[in-house]
Amino acid sequence: MLKIRDYSIKKKLTLMNMLVSGVTLLLACTAFGAYELATFRSTMVQNLSIQAQIVGANSASALLFNDAKSAVNTLSALKAAPAVLSGGIYTLAGESFAMYRRDTGGHSPPLPPMPAGQTEEHWFADKELKLIRSIVFQGKLIGTVYIRSDLQDMNDRLLRYAGMVVAVLSVSLIAAFLLLTTFQRAATRPILQLAETARIVSREKKYSVRAPSTDSHDEVGLLIEAFNEMLVQIQARDAALQTSQEELEQRVTQRTAELDAMNKELQAFTYSVAHDLRAPLRHIQGFSNLLMESFASQLEPEAKTFLQRIGEGTQQMGRLIDDLLSLARIGRQEPRLQATGLNSLVQEVLRDLKTETEGRDIHWQVGELPFVDCDPGLMKQVFYNLLSNAAKYSRPRKPAVIDIGQMSVEGQVVNFVRDNGVGFNMKYANKLFGVFQRLHRKEDFEGTGVGLATVQRIIHKHGGRIWAEAEIDKGATFFFSLTSQNDGRQTANGHEGGKNGYDKRT
Amino acid sequence: MAKVSRAWGPLSRQAPLAVMVALIGACNLSAQAPKITEYQVKAAYLANFGRFVEWPNSVAVAKSESFNICVLGQDPFGADLDAAVTGETIGGSRVLAKRISRPQDAVDCRILFISSSEVSQWKEILTALRPLSILTVSDMPQFARRGGIIQFLLDGNRVRFDINLAATERVGLNLSSELLKLAVTVSRSP
Numbered sequence: 259m260l261k262i263r264d265y266s267i268k269k270k271l272t273l274m275n276m277l278v279s280g281v282t283l284l285l286a287c288t289a290f291g292a293y294e295l296a297t298f299r300s301t302m303v304q305n306l307s308i309q310a311q312i313v314g315a316n317s318a319s320a321l322l323f324n325d326a327k328s329a330v331n332t333l334s335a336l337k338a339a340p341a342v343l344s345g346g347i348y349t350l351a352g353e354s355f356a357m358y359r360r361d362t363g364g365h366s367p368p369l370p371p372m373p374a375g376q377t378e379e380h381w382f383a384d385k386e387l388k389l390i391r392s393i394v395f396q397g398k399l400i401g402t403v404y405i406r407s408d409l410q411d412m413n414d415r416l417l418r419y420a421g422m423v424v425a426v427l428s429v430s431l432i433a434a435f436l437l438l439t440t441f442q443r444a445a446t447r448p449i450l451q452l453a454e455t456a457r458i459v460s461r462e463k464k465y466s467v468r469a470p471s472t473d474s475h476d477e478v479g480l481l482i483e484a485f486n487e488m489l490v491q492i493q494a495r496d497a498a499l500q501t502s503q504e505e506l507e508q509r510v511t512q513r514t515a516e517l518d519a520m521n522k523e524l525q526a527f528t529y530s531v532a533h534d535l536r537a538p539l540r541h542i543q544g545f546s547n548l549l550m551e552s553f554a555s556q557l558e559p560e561a562k563t564f565l566q567r568i569g570e571g572t573q574q575m576g577r578l579i580d581d582l583l584s585l586a587r588i589g590r591q592e593p594r595l596q597a598t599g600l601n602s603l604v605q606e607v608l609r610d611l612k613t614e615t616e617g618r619d620i621h622w623q624v625g626e627l628p629f630v631d632c633d634p635g636l637m638k639q640v641f642y643n644l645l646s647n648a649a650k651y652s653r654p655r656k657p658a659v660i661d662i663g664q665m666s667v668e669g670q671v672v673n674f675v676r677d678n679g680v681g682f683n684m685k686y687a688n689k690l691f692g693v694f695q696r697l698h699r700k701e702d703f704e705g706t707g708v709g710l711a712t713v714q715r716i717i718h719k720h721g722g723r724i725w726a727e728a729e730i731d732k733g734a735t736f737f738f739s740l741t742s743q744n745d746g747r748q749t750a751n752g753h754e755g756g757k758n759g760y761d762k763r764t
Numbered sequence: 765m766a767k768v769s770r771a772w773g774p775l776s777r778q779a780p781l782a783v784m785v786a787l788i789g790a791c792n793l794s795a796q797a798p799k800i801t802e803y804q805v806k807a808a809y810l811a812n813f814g815r816f817v818e819w820p821n822s823v824a825v826a827k828s829e830s831f832n833i834c835v836l837g838q839d840p841f842g843a844d845l846d847a848a849v850t851g852e853t854i855g856g857s858r859v860l861a862k863r864i865s866r867p868q869d870a871v872d873c874r875i876l877f878i879s880s881s882e883v884s885q886w887k888e889i890l891t892a893l894r895p896l897s898i899l900t901v902s903d904m905p906q907f908a909r910r911g912g913i914i915q916f917l918l919d920g921n922r923v924r925f926d927i928n929l930a931a932t933e934r935v936g937l938n939l940s941s942e943l944l945k946l947a948v949t950v951s952r953s954p
Contacts, residue, residue, distance in 0.1 A: 319942035322812045324805070324922065328946055396815055396854075 268446045272438055279434045280427065287423040294419060298412055302387055303380050309339060310378070310391035310403040317347050317403070318395035321355060329356030336405070343386060343406040347393070350401060369404050385409055448472045452482055465493040521589075529586040532579045539579070543572045581708035584639070585693070588712060593633035593719050600627035600641075600673065603634065604662055607641045615649050619656050625663030627673065630740055636716045643709040644675045644736050650703055651734065652679030667737070676735040681728040690726055713738075805923045806903070806916055807841050807848040813875060813899060813914065814854040816940035820897050831857040832872055834864050836889065837879030867892035878902040878912070886910065897935050909953045913937070917948055924948050 265273070313332055320329035329347050336345045336358050345358045346366055354366035372390055373379055380389040386406050393401040448470075455469040468489060469482045546568045554562070604624055630637075645660065652658035661676040682690070682697045689695045691714040694707040717724045721741030728734035810833055831854045835841065845861045852859040862873065867889045870876050876898050882889060883904050890911045893900060901914045908915040908928040913935075915926045927947040932939050944950055 316942075319816060319940070319946055322815070323809060323925075323943075323946045325924075325946045 267449055268442065271442050271446060272435070275438050275442075276431060276434060280431055283427055283430050284423075287426065291416075291419055291423065295412070295416065298415060299382065302407065302412065303389065305339075306342075306380070306387060306389045306405055306407050307378060307391065309336065309342070309345075310389055310405050313345060313347070313405070314391055314393035314401075314403045315395075317356065318393055318400060321347065321349070321393065321401045322395065326356045330358065332356075333358035339407070341407045341411055343408050345403065345405045348402045348404060350399065352402075355401065367404070367406065369402060372402065382409075445478075448474070448478045448482060452478070452485060456485070459489065465489050465496060525586050525589045528582060529590070532582045532586065535579055536576075539572055539575055542568065543576070546572070578706045578708070581706045581712065585708055585712045585715065588636065588639075588715050588719065593636055593716075595631045595633060597629055598632050598634045598637060599629050600637070603638050604641055604645075607638060607645050610642065611646060611649060614646065618649070618653070618658065620649060620652070620658045620660060623659065623661045623663075625661070627662070627664055628671065632720055632740060633716075636719070640713050640716050640738070641675075643713045647709060647736075648675055648677035648679065648734075650679075650705070651681075651698070652677040653703075655679060667739075670739055672737050672739045674735055674737045676733065678733040681730045681732050681734045683730055684728060687726060687728070691724070801844070802918070802923060803841050804844045804848075807845040809916070809923065809925070810845065810875060810877060810901060811848040811852055811859060813901065813943070814859070816943035817899055818938035818940075819874065820936040829857070831855070831859045831874050832862050833859060833875045833877070834862045834870055834873035835877045835879060836864050836867065836870065836882060838881035839863055840879060870896060870898060873898055875899045875901060878904065878907075880904050886912075894935070897937060899937060900931070908949075908951060911953070919948070926951065928953055 262270070262273070313336065316332040316335075317329045320326070320332065333345050333347065333356055336342045337360075340360075342358075343360050344367065346354055346369075347356045348369045349355050352369045354369075357366045370379075370381070370388065370390060372392065377392040377394065378390070380387060386408050388404070388406050390405075391403045392399050393403060452469045455467055458464060458467050468486050471482055471486065472479050546565050549557075550562070550565050550569075557565070601624065604627065608622060608624075641662075645662070648660045649658065652660065655678050659678045661674070664671055664673050666672070680698070686697050690697065691710050693711040695711075696705065696707045714724050717738050717740070722739045724736065724738040726734055726736045814831060814833070833845070833849060835845065839845075841861075849859040849861050864870055864873070870893060873896075876893065878886065878889060878900060880903060886902075886904060886907070887910075890900070899914065900912045901916070902912055903916040904912075906915075908926040908931070911928070911931050913928055913931045915928075917924045917926060925947055926949045927939065927944060928951050929939070929944075930952040
């Protein structure tokens with residue numbers, strides 16, 4: 259059942275008003291009824307008292323001259339009052355002298371005692387009214403009249419009154435209900451409409467609706483006005499928010515476009531610079547070679563050494579230009595994905611590294627690697643750079659041990675390349691993948707400082723991640739994941755293809 | 765219906781009458797002891813008759829000092845009549861019981877009980893009393909028919925009375941209807 263506090267305001271108002279009118283009417287009816295009852299009772303007592311006085315006065319001589327028959331005769335006048343059950347005249351000793359009964363049979367009721375100092379007393383008891391009255395003749399007490407009357411009249415009257423109360427109550431309540439439904443509509447309709455509007459606003463987040471305003475300037479009218487005002491403000495704020503958000507988006511798009519353009523420009527610049535540097539470098543290389551070959555006999559040994567230094571310098575610069583060019587190329591091109599077995603890529607790289615690792619004692623331990631969707635050329639570059647790095651920094655180890663394999667890290671398939679080389683301080687791990695960043699002296703380990711930057715760029719192009727763990731003198735491990743190898747948490751490009759590639763392997 | 769009496773006197777005066785009414789009640793039940801004698805009842809009646817009779821105004825003034833109930837001839841009541849009137853008042857006058865031997869002595873009597881001992885002289889007595897406004901009472905047979913006013917009768921063991929209305933009017937007395945309705949017969953014998 260619904261609790262009263264959950265009722266709608268309309269129901270509450272009706273209930274309240276009906277209760278108030280009902281209680282008021284009931285109280286009024288009760289008060290009138292009580293007054294009516296009291297009046298009727300006192301009238302009854304008065305009437306019975308008069309009858310007792312008359313009977314008493316007319317029985318005085320009969321009592322004095324011991325004539326019961328005459329007294330009975332007098333008493334029989336009570337027949338005229340149909341409510342009188344019995345009337346009796348009693349001697350001073352309390353004995354019955356003469357008796358009248360409405361219904362024949364039965365004994366004379368014993369005379370109730372008269373309270374001291376009184377000549378009349380009455381009791382309402384047991385569906386009847388009893389009244390005793392002293393018979394006083396010429397100042398002398400000579401006996402007592404005792405009359406009993408039933409309460410039929412009073413009960414009939416009460417019953418009629420109760421019926422009338424019920425009729426009045428029901429008619430009044432029906433009338434009140436009809437009036438209420440007519441009048442409360444005017445009072446509750448604005449509230450109900452306001453509630454409906456609030457419901458629409460909160461459910462549909464639609465701030466353009468308005469509660470219909472009323473002509474009345476009462477609290478409800480004020481509330482509706484305030485509510486509508488609030489909606490106007492919310493709407494204005496909403497619009498402002500929308501505008502600023504659009505502006506922001508527009509700005510972001512613009513900035514992104516600017517950045518893209520700048521980036522492209524920078525890449526083009528790097529590429530063209532590197533490309534243009536090659537020609538003069540080739541001239542230097544060609545002419546210094548020519549000088550060495552054609553004028554070797556005329557050159558001092560010291561000049562020869564200088565020429566050799568020039569040759570080494572140009573070689574180093576050529577490598578640097580190549581690396582920069584490849585880094586720039588990677589930045590400009592999108593990877594062309596195709597299903598590729600990583601094991602075959604690693605074998606190719608090992609072949610390429612053969613000359614570089616000539617005379618080294620290296621234990622290559624290649625585990626089983628997956629098939630993935632990737633750009634095979636770029637991925638080969640990744641392995642080439644990582645493996646040549648591993649070989650380079652494990653040069654002091656005899657033998658050097660280099661592991662290549664895959665493992666699972668937090669549910670993600672991760673490839674790794676581990677060496678037992680010199681390692682590095684983890685403090686500088688964040689510098690590892692920066693361009694031209696080197697953690698070792700160029701004199702100890704040669705290199706351009708572009709290799710790992712290239713690796714990271716390729717991995718990022720594949721939507722993957724690369725990181726390293728190392729300890730000085732205990733080797734380093736490079737881990738990398740690819741989108742095509744993860745469980746789908748990364749949302750970069752090639753997601754679907756990656757799945758397919760991974761599935762192909764199984 | 766009769767008018768309601770509003771004349772409620774002080775209750776202290778009720779005692780002797782109460783005894784009498786109690787006696788009557790007891791007599792009526794007739795199972796009570798001690799037995800109430802016929803003359804005790806008659807004495808009570810004599811004491812009460814005065815309450816239902818109006819005397820002419822001249823008499824009331826002349827006899828104002830006391831209300832005398834007299835017994836003429838041989839007294840059958842003894843102390844019972846004195847007991848019945850002790851402390852009683854009628855119309856504000858004290859009730860006294862007197863014994864007289866001659867009708868001439870009845871001048872200041874309101875009520876005169878003529879004893880059966882006077883049966884031989886009843887005519888002379890009534891003639892002597894004729895100018896006086898006296899309520900004459902007797903239990904002589906034929907008393908009412910012969911010119912007396914109230915005559916006691918015995919109805920079984922109940923004491924009742926006859927009334928001669930003509931005799932009442934002749935001496936200027938006025939009897940209450942309350943008394944008349946209790947009489948066995950109300951006659952108009954001259």
